[in-house]
Amino acid sequence: MENWTKITMKTPLVEMDGDEMTRIIWKMIKDILLTPYVDLNTEYYDLGLEHRDATNDQVTIDSALATKKYGVAVKCATITANAERVTEYNLKEMWKSPNGTIRAILDGTVFRTPILVKGITPFIPSWTKPITIARHAYGDVYKNVEATVPAGAKAELLITKEDGSEEKILIHEYKGAGVLQGLHNLDDSIESFAHACFQYALDLKQDLWFATKDTISKKYDHRFKDIFQEIYDRDYKEKFETAGIEYFYTLIDDAVARVVRSEGGYIWACKNYDGDVMSDMVATAFGSLAMMTSVLVSPEGFYEYEAAHGTVQRHYYKHLKGGSTSTNSIATLFAWTGALRKRGELDDNQSLVDFANKLEKASIDTIENGIMTGDLASMSNLPNAKTVGTEEFLLAVRDTLETLL
Template structure:
């Protein structure tokens, strides 16, 4: 290794050689990152060598993804050590999308927490002339000059023609260390605001509430932000960490605070979260078995959850007759989800008692005369919430120009379900009937069993309003009927139609997260999480009258669908398409799929495919 050592030892930079570099400058050397510890440790070794030989006061390593520390971590460390400017240097050979998209985006996000600190991003190593002696030294050190491959080419000149037509001898050394900085053309040191080349960020005037989540969805949520959202949008994010440990640390106050923020700013996007059971309480050492964050948020927003399939032409449907989407609205308040239930231990009478506040006689109802052990349940709903359910359902249907159906079992629950039917009819007659008729759409009430039968034989193309439990069950049925829960949007819309919270319809994908924790490859479908962002952004655009933001949201959705329809998909969709015996070349892993969507989005926004 003498040749390599000789070439390396020449690169020692006295302080006066570092022209334009201040004591308050911090340097981040960033590579891609690897699941292999040995690969990541190589960067640490290089940074130690770089720090020693350049005498920079502040130098930190960072990995773009897959490993720690992140660019954000390294940026914070630089600032803590007194850096007023951070120079981010990609430890990459080729100027691909990591250089002009990912690293600028991640750096911009890191810099948000330090408004007084500027940053620049250097060019990747690429064709820099100092690579020539380095590569030459490595070849010599490994005996490559005596290999058959070299001997076959020995009649060729031992010099390299660079793009600027300068010939550099393969054996030359650099005596002037300032060449590292001065020989780079001016255009090779780039200053970034965080956006990709040739695209100015879209300004979003009003804030969006972000609710972070748990496990594998938390992992892909961050990747979505870094690769699909932050490079293109200038956002004011009101961030709330709804991860299970933070909910536990705040006694679940963070969930309520996030919902209140959603009401204040009218738009929220939510990552999937854990609803703890006894096993999870033990796993995380929780103080309590906290309620479902979705349920808490729904109760605060008092709205309707609408789920709708994402249709990809090459993904087969369990119900092939569903050629149009069905948007199912679930009344996300009361009924079984706010019920009081109990176990009856022995014989006795069960009564239901209502005590009016105005001093009138209490209403007492005999429920059942128990002859032995059993169970009992008392549930409720309120006119205000039912009316809000009706308003949001009619608003959704009119917005889509689709008919609306309400399903109940009012023939059995004449007063309870009958109240839903009556309020919907009142709201329709008072406010929506004329508007519906103008667009040749209609509203109709149906019994739940009749509606289920109708849904199975219909082609789709309508909004279906369900009570809380019915919506919980039927939304999953629709998801599977259309293909997958991973291809399902979910939005919670308030009664006045002003506040919207968008989320992924599925869970936290625990099984994949366990693999991810072990450093194993995963193929997690991120489409529903991406659509949580697009539906939230679309609503923000609607409220603000921001056409550019609306166009961006539509292009991102189209990028997802077109990526799948081009044959690039995650394993769950590949199984739906090709059957259970899929080979590795038939699907993309988690990161590859998001990268494919990012490339499609980039193309749509630039009218060109990135290098």
């Protein structure tokens, strides 16, 4: 754009690069839609699997600590290593999920919200408003300790208290071989989760639902339920009533039934694993995982924006062979706009906020004008829907953006 003065940034944004097709898209977004308009000020961390391996995953820890320093981060999708990836990338070890590491350090809550566009009807037609999943981001199965157990063994839970006294609880006597898993969580983290959910509900002026399985898990899940209720009654009940919104607790199976029958427009708080699964379900039912925003919010006021999906491995291999791809970049693009907007808000930089808003509008307008990637074209009921390639779509967004600027 001629005569455009690039928007300056006062404070750096923490930039976490990633893997495979999303890494390719990451660079395209910066080259096509960001650097021509914004004098990008980022502190860069390469969270690509090879570099994580080379640094023994220290780069992931450093990126999370930088987020604490600067307050706002934007993250590309990353590979979580499994046995096949260890072989494929010749890794030193099976490194843990970078998202899990970052979430544990920031002790935040992940809020995931679908992006609605005209022409794509949710698979559940009654859903007319977005459903935000609030996912606890610490502990449970993501911090588990597990073992295979031989036949004839006895498994016990041993708690050694500060005074040296011990409490033993029998888990199971194994007549045949089996497996074992130990989970934990912390009151402090559950309290942070509760505060984040209540504050976010007040910000959005939306009802908050919280669901676990306390009828079966009478101590573990019940602890979550009790902490939420105590904090709500003490700190938020009056604020919720003044705002005209509601908080309620229900069983996870009851919540699923209610969600399916609802019109949307609320925040659904879930424990770590439940939130992982339910956010994928909600995203897919609204249309696509690639149309889901995701932000990690810590109680200290740190924000990390990312796409809610993976690294799009299949498209990456096609890209490596020189094939054309039509990969949806919206969730990655909205990670950038979310981070730029928050950076602008915290720095009192209205130009940056306005740019982020216009870039989001340009993205949605482009799709609603019938130009979209293959995943959306296959779902769209627009009469003029046209499938374009990965880069073509971003160039079309740029054309729309220029008219808005």
